[in-house]
Amino acid sequence: MIRIVFFFLLLCYYSVANAQKSTDSIQKLDEVVLSDVKLKHYNEGYKLTVLSDSILRKNGNSLTDVLRFNSNIYFKENGYGMVSSASFRGTNASQTAVIWNGININSQLNGQVDFNTISTANYNSISIRSGGGSVQYGSGAIGGSVHLSNDSDFTKHINHRLQLGYGSYETENASYNLSFGNNKWSGSAGVSYVNTENDYRIIGTDEKNENGAFNNLDLNLNLGYILSQKDVLKVYHQNFRSDRAFSSTLLAPSNSKYETEDYRSMLEWAHVSENFTSSLKAVHLLEQFKYFENKDLNNYSKGQAKTWLIKHSYKRNVSKNMALSVITDYSYITAEGNSYIDPKRNAFSATAILNHQFSTKFKYNLNVRKDVISDFKSPLVFAGDLSYKVAEAYVLKFNASKNFRVPTFNDLYWNPGGNLDLEPEESFQFDLGHQLEILKSLQLKLNTFYIETSDLIQWRPNTETNYWNPVNIANAKHYGLEVELGYTKQINAHHFNLVTAYSYTETEDVEKNQPLYYVPLHKGNTALSYNFKSFTAYYQHLFTGEVDVIGGSLDGYDVGNIGCSYELNTAGKLNYILDLKINNIYNTYYENVALRPMPNRNFNIKLTLKF
Amino acid sequence: MISKKITLLFLAVALLFTSCNSDDDNTPEASGDYVDGLLISHEGNFGQGNASVSFVSYDFATVENNIFEAVNSSPLGDTAQSITFDGDFAYIVMNVSNSIQVVNRYTFESIATIDSGLNNPRYMAISNGKGYVTNWADFSVTDDDFVAVIDLSLNLVTDAISSSYLPEEIIALGDKIYVATGIYGYGNLVDVINSDTDELEESIVVGNSPNSLQLDSNSNLWVLSSENLIEIDTDTNDIAQTISLGDGFSFPSNLIYDNSSFYFYDSGSVYKMDESANVLPTTAEFSNVNFYDMNVSNGILYGVDAGDFTSNGELKVYDLNSNTETQSITLNIIPGGVYFN
Numbered sequence: 001m002i003r004i005v006f007f008f009l010l011l012c013y014y015s016v017a018n019a020q021k022s023t024d025s026i027q028k029l030d031e032v033v034l035s036d037v038k039l040k041h042y043n044e045g046y047k048l049t050v051l052s053d054s055i056l057r058k059n060g061n062s063l064t065d066v067l068r069f070n071s072n073i074y075f076k077e078n079g080y081g082m083v084s085s086a087s088f089r090g091t092n093a094s095q096t097a098v099i100w101n102g103i104n105i106n107s108q109l110n111g112q113v114d115f116n117t118i119s120t121a122n123y124n125s126i127s128i129r130s131g132g133g134s135v136q137y138g139s140g141a142i143g144g145s146v147h148l149s150n151d152s153d154f155t156k157h158i159n160h161r162l163q164l165g166y167g168s169y170e171t172e173n174a175s176y177n178l179s180f181g182n183n184k185w186s187g188s189a190g191v192s193y194v195n196t197e198n199d200y201r202i203i204g205t206d207e208k209n210e211n212g213a214f215n216n217l218d219l220n221l222n223l224g225y226i227l228s229q230k231d232v233l234k235v236y237h238q239n240f241r242s243d244r245a246f247s248s249t250l251l252a253p254s255n256s257k258y259e260t261e262d263y264r265s266m267l268e269w270a271h272v273s274e275n276f277t278s279s280l281k282a283v284h285l286l287e288q289f290k291y292f293e294n295k296d297l298n299n300y301s302k303g304q305a306k307t308w309l310i311k312h313s314y315k316r317n318v319s320k321n322m323a324l325s326v327i328t329d330y331s332y333i334t335a336e337g338n339s340y341i342d343p344k345r346n347a348f349s350a351t352a353i354l355n356h357q358f359s360t361k362f363k364y365n366l367n368v369r370k371d372v373i374s375d376f377k378s379p380l381v382f383a384g385d386l387s388y389k390v391a392e393a394y395v396l397k398f399n400a401s402k403n404f405r406v407p408t409f410n411d412l413y414w415n416p417g418g419n420l421d422l423e424p425e426e427s428f429q430f431d432l433g434h435q436l437e438i439l440k441s442l443q444l445k446l447n448t449f450y451i452e453t454s455d456l457i458q459w460r461p462n463t464e465t466n467y468w469n470p471v472n473i474a475n476a477k478h479y480g481l482e483v484e485l486g487y488t489k490q491i492n493a494h495h496f497n498l499v500t501a502y503s504y505t506e507t508e509d510v511e512k513n514q515p516l517y518y519v520p521l522h523k524g525n526t527a528l529s530y531n532f533k534s535f536t537a538y539y540q541h542l543f544t545g546e547v548d549v550i551g552g553s554l555d556g557y558d559v560g561n562i563g564c565s566y567e568l569n570t571a572g573k574l575n576y577i578l579d580l581k582i583n584n585i586y587n588t589y590y591e592n593v594a595l596r597p598m599p600n601r602n603f604n605i606k607l608t609l610k611f
Numbered sequence: 612m613i614s615k616k617i618t619l620l621f622l623a624v625a626l627l628f629t630s631c632n633s634d635d636d637n638t639p640e641a642s643g644d645y646v647d648g649l650l651i652s653h654e655g656n657f658g659q660g661n662a663s664v665s666f667v668s669y670d671f672a673t674v675e676n677n678i679f680e681a682v683n684s685s686p687l688g689d690t691a692q693s694i695t696f697d698g699d700f701a702y703i704v705m706n707v708s709n710s711i712q713v714v715n716r717y718t719f720e721s722i723a724t725i726d727s728g729l730n731n732p733r734y735m736a737i738s739n740g741k742g743y744v745t746n747w748a749d750f751s752v753t754d755d756d757f758v759a760v761i762d763l764s765l766n767l768v769t770d771a772i773s774s775s776y777l778p779e780e781i782i783a784l785g786d787k788i789y790v791a792t793g794i795y796g797y798g799n800l801v802d803v804i805n806s807d808t809d810e811l812e813e814s815i816v817v818g819n820s821p822n823s824l825q826l827d828s829n830s831n832l833w834v835l836s837s838e839n840l841i842e843i844d845t846d847t848n849d850i851a852q853t854i855s856l857g858d859g860f861s862f863p864s865n866l867i868y869d870n871s872s873f874y875f876y877d878s879g880s881v882y883k884m885d886e887s888a889n890v891l892p893t894t895a896e897f898s899n900v901n902f903y904d905m906n907v908s909n910g911i912l913y914g915v916d917a918g919d920f921t922s923n924g925e926l927k928v929y930d931l932n933s934n935t936e937t938q939s940i941t942l943n944i945i946p947g948g949v950y951f952n
Contacts, residue, residue, distance in 0.1 A: 251660035252689040252707040294749045301751070460919055463879050463901050466862040512922060550921050551661045551944040595660045 031270045031277050032224070032232045035101035035149050037313075038136050039127060042325075042353055044363045045385025045399040047130040047433050047447050049484065055527075056120045058538065058563065058581075060604070061175065061192055061218070063118040063126070067146070069525055069540045069561070071128050072482050072503040074547075075115060076518050079247035079596040081198055081214050083258075084116040088143025089130070089449060090478040090507040090519040092456075094405055095427075097133065097141035100148050100264055101236050103283055104138040108305035108333050108345075111140060111408040117242050117260055121163075121175045122190030122220035124151045130447065130482070131431045134403035135351060135367040135383045136327075142403050142427045142453065143478075150236060152186040152224035153179065160611050165579075167604030171196035186224040193217050198247070200599040203589040209597070211254045211295075212247035216240070230273055236266040245295055249595040257295035262287050276316040283309040303337030305409060321358070327351040335409045343413040346374040361389040367401075375412060378424055379404055397433035402426065407470070411457055417467040425472070427453040443486040451478040476516060480505040493532055500526040518593075520545040520556070534567040549594045557590035559598075579606040641699070643717030645678060645952060649913060650701070650716070651926065652691040652948035658707060662691035663943045664719070666952075667926060676943045679703070679712065682719040687712060694950050695735035695742070697763065702742065704732050711735070711744065713766055716952055728759055728768025737763070738783035738806035745778035745790060746771075758790060758802075760809055770809055775800040782824040782832070784845055789832055791821035801834055803848055815848055817841045823866035825873065827886045835866040835875060840891065854891055869907040874931075876902050881912065881929070897934045900927060906949035907931070915946035 030037050039048070051070055059065040064084040067073050076093070077084040085093030094111030097104050098118070106113050120126060126148055133141030158180045165173035175192035195215040199208045219239040226232050240262045248254040263286040270279045288304035311329035318324050333345040351369040358364065364386035371378035383401035390396050407422040429451040436444040456474035461467075482503045489496040502524040507516040515521075522545035529538035545556040563581035580603070587601040648668035655661035664687065665676045679687040688708035695702045701716035710726040731747035742761030749755055753776045760770035775792035782789050783806070790802040792814075800814040801821060818838030825833045831851060832843040840854040840863075856863065863877040873884045880895035881902070902914035903924070912929040924946040928938035 249658060249660055249689065251686060252658060253709055293751050297749070297752065299749070299751050458919075461917070464861065517921075550656055550659060551923075 044387035045397045049128040061119045061121040064115040090505040091143035095142035097145040119218035121192035132401035132403040135369040139406040150222045154186045162609040165606035168602035190220040210248040211245045214244035234268040238264045259290040279313045281311040301338040305335040323355040325353040395435045400430035411470040445484040447482045475510040477508045495531040537564040575610040577608040650950045654945040654947040683721045697737045723766040736781040736783040825868040
C-alpha cells in the first residue's frame with residue numbers, strides 16, 4: 001500500500017513537472033492508446049485472434065453470436081438470447097475469463113460470464129487469447145480469455161455512427177456511437193439497445209418459442225486526457241441492463257424472467273518515461289440480478305456483488321532487449337442477496353513478468369504470480385511462453401502454464417450448502433503453435449494443446465446434511481488441435497476474404513472415464529466475404545459436431561447466414577450503409593442445449609449512418 | 612420393435628377373446644409387457660427433460676429403461692415426481708412439465724396427457740373416483756398452493772382446493788384425503804380434505820417438513836417429519852402419539868409400512884420399527900447405502916441410489932431377513948420412486 005501511495009505521489013510530481021512539453025509523441029505509445037497493454041506485449045507464445053470492427057458488425061450485437069461464428073468457442077445457449085456460457089477448448093463455463101479493458105469481469109457469484117449480457121456494439125476490437133492466462137488475467141483463464149477493448153484515439157476527429165435495424169420476431173435494434181479526439185482529449189460514447197419478442201417458430205412443429213422476449217441496453221463512455229508528455233489519464237465506464245423472460249423448453253413451460261445489471265468503472269493513470277512505465281488503475285464493478293419465478297408478480301430473489309480494485313503495473317526496461325514488470329493488485333469484494341449472509345473477500349496478488357527479446361528471432365516471457373485471498377489458500381501460478389521465427393514466413397510458438405479458478409461466492413457462501421473448505425481448481429497445460437504467413441495474403445495457424453484440470457468444483461448431494469454441497473471432486477483432461485486459415489485476394493477492384501477455423505477437441509472426465517458433456521469433438525466455421533466498390537456480400541457457416549449430454553447426445557448441425565450491404569453516398573461527409581442479412585438460410589433445426597431449439601430462418605435489415 | 616407390436620397385438624386379441632368368453636370374471640389377469648415387476652420413476656435432471664420410467668421384473672430377469680419412450684415414441688417429459696395407480700391406469704406426475712401422463716400401467720401405452728390446471732404438480736391420490744393432485748404453484752408464493760381435482764373419466768382438472776403451503780405427499784382413506792404440507796424447513800401441517808364435498812376440513816399440526824405418510828393395520832395415519840414421527844387417529848383426526856427423533860437422526864425420510872413394521876431411511880442407514888413401538892430404533896438394520904427413495908414388499912427392500920445425479924442410478928435389493936444386498940441393477944438418471952406393478 002505504501003508503495004502504491006509513493007508511486008501516486010511520484011506520478012503527480014512528474015505530471016506537473018512535464019506539463020508544458022509537447023504531447024505528440026505520447027499519443028503514439030501503446031500505454032496511452034491501448035486499454036490492455038499486456039495483451040500486445042507479453043503474449044509472443046500464444047495464439048491471439050483479433051476480431052476487428054468489420055467482423056463485429058456482421059453478427060448483431062451479441063457476443064455469443066459474434067464468437068459462435070468467428071472463433072473455436074462452443075456456446076451453450078438456453079434458447080436464443082437467454083443465458084449463454086462458453087466452452088473454450090472443452091473447458092467448463094467458469095473456465096473462460098472475460099477481460100474488460102484489462103480487468104477480469106467474470107461473475108464473483110458464479111464464476112461465469114453470460115455472453116448474452118455483453119454487447120459488442122461499443123468496443124473497438126475483441127480479441128481471443130487461447131490458452132492458460134491466470135498469471136496475467138486471474139481466475140478462470142484456463143481454456144482461454146476473451147478481451148473487450150476500448151482503445152483511445154487522440155488523433156483529431158469527430159465521428160458519429162447511428163444504426164437502426166429491424167428483423168424477424170419484432171426485433172428492433174438501435175445504436176449510436178460517438179468518437180472524438182484532439183491532441184489533448186480522446187473520447188467515445190455508445191448506446192446500444194435491442195428489443196425482441198423472440199417468438200421464433202420451432203421447426204417441425206406448430207409451436208413457437210414461448211416466453212423468450214428480451215431487451216438489452218448497453219451504455220459505454222470512455223475518456224482519455226493527456227496531462228503531459230509522460231502522463232495520461234483515462235476513464236472507462238460501462239453499464240449493461242438486461243430484462244429477459246426465461247424461455248420454455250420443449251418439455252417444460254416457463255413463466256419466469258431474469259433482470260441483470262452490470263456497472264463497470266475504471267480510472268487509470270498511466271505514466272511513461274524513458275526507462276519505465278507505470279499504470280495505476282482504480283476499478284469498481286457491480287453485478288446484480290433479480291430472478292422472478294413468475295414474471296407477472298413482483299416477487300423475486302436477488303443477488304449482488306461489488307468489487308473495489310486497485311491495480312498497479314510497473315514495467316522497467318532492464319536493458320534494450322529485456323523488460324521486467326511487476327503487477328500488484330488489491331481487491332475487496334462483497335456480496336449480498338437472499339442466499340448469502342453478507343460474505344466479504346480481501347484478495348491481494350503480485351505478479352512478476354520477465355520479457356526478453358533474445359534475438360530478432362527468439363523472444364520469451366516468464367511469469368509468476370501469487371494470490372493471497374482471505375477465504376482460502378491460492379496456489380503459486382506460473383507461465384512461460386516463447387516464439388521462434390524459424391523462417392521469414394514461419395513462426396513457432398509455445399506456452400506452458402499453471403492456472404487456477406477460485407471458488408465463487410456461491411460455492412463458498414450459498415446458504416444452505418456452501419462449503420468453506422473448498423480449494424481453487426487448478427490446471428496445468430501447454431500449447432504448441434505454428435504460424436505461417438505467405439505473401440501477406442495467406443495466414444495459417446495450427447495449434448495443438450493439452451490441458452489437465454484437477455480439484456474441479458462440482459455440486460453433489462450430501463446424504464449427511466440432505467443439502468447439495470460443492471466439493472473439489474473431479475479431474476479432467478482436454479487435448480486437441482485447432483487450425484485457423486485466413487486468405488485475402490484482390491482482382492482489380494474485387495476483394496475476396498476467407499477466414500476459416502476448425503477445432504478438434506477430445507475431453508475426458510477422469511473419474512467417470514467418459515467425455516465431458518457439451519463439448520463437440522468437431523467444430524468449424526467459415527466466413528467468406530466479397531467486396532466490389534460500394535457493394536459487400538458475405539456468407540458465414542458454422543458446423544458443430546454431436547455433443548454428449550447427460551443420458552444422451554445432441555445431433556450436430558450446419559447453420560449458414562448470408563448478407564449483403566451497399567454503401568450509398570460514399571463521396572460526401574454523410575454515408576449511408578444498407579444491410580440485409582438472412583440468418584439460418586437452410587432453416588436448420590438445431591439445439592446447443594438439450595430441448596432448447598434455436599431460431600428458424602430469419603431476416604434482419606439495418607441502416608447505418610456515418611457522419 | 613415389430614415383434615413387440617405383434618406380441619402386443621396378440622395379447623390384445625387374447626385379452627379380447629378372454630373377456631368375451633368370461634363375462635362373469637371381473638378380475639381379468641393383467642397383461643402387458645410390464646406386469647409382475649417394479650416400475651421405477653426417474654426424475655431426470657431438472658429442466659433437462661430426461662425423465663423416464665424403468666421396468667424391473669420381480670425375478671430381475673428383465674430390466675428395461677425408458678419404457679414410456681419405447682412404447683409411445685415420444686419423450687415422457689421433465690422431472691417425473693411420482694406415480695399413482697388406479698385400476699389399469701398409471702398417472703405419472705411430471706413436475707416441471709406441469710402435466711400428468713396417463714398410461715395403461717401394464718402396457719405403458721399413452722392414454723392421455725393432462726396438461727392444464729396443474730402448476731408445479733407433485734403427488735396424486737385417488738378417492739371417490741376422482742384424482743387429487745398436490746400443486747405448489749409458485750414456490751415463493753405461500754397462498755397459491757392447491758390440490759387439483761381430476762375427473763378420471765375425462766382426464767381433466769375440474770376443481771382446485773386451496774391448501775397449506777407446499778403440499779407434498781397425499782394419501783386417501785375412504786372419503787378423507789390427507790395431505791402433508793411443507794418441505795425444506797417450511798410448513799408443519801397435514802391438511803384433511805373431504806372428497807364428498809371437495810373441501811378442506813381441517814389442518815393438523817405435525818412436525819416440521821412432513822415428508823412421508825403411511826397407514827398402518829388399524830388405518831391410523833403415520834407422519835414422518837424432520838422433527839418427529841406422529842400417529843394420527845383417523846377416526847377423530849387427533850394425534851394419538853408423538854415420537855420424537857432424539858439426537859441420533861438428522862433427516863429421516865421414506866417411511867414405509869410393511870407387514871406390521873415401519874421402515875425408514877436416514878443418512879445412509881435403513882431403520883426398522885414395530886408398529887406398536889413408541890420409541891425410534893437406536894440401531895440401523897443396515898448402513899452405507901445412499902437411497903433417494905425406497906419401498907418394501909414381503910420382506911424385500913428396494914432402494915434406489917441416484918449417485919451423483921448425472922450418472923446412471925442403481926436399484927439395490929435387500930433381503931430384510933438377513934439384511935444383505937441381493938441385487939444391484941443399473942438404471943437411468945436419478946431414479947426417484949419405486950412402485951409395485
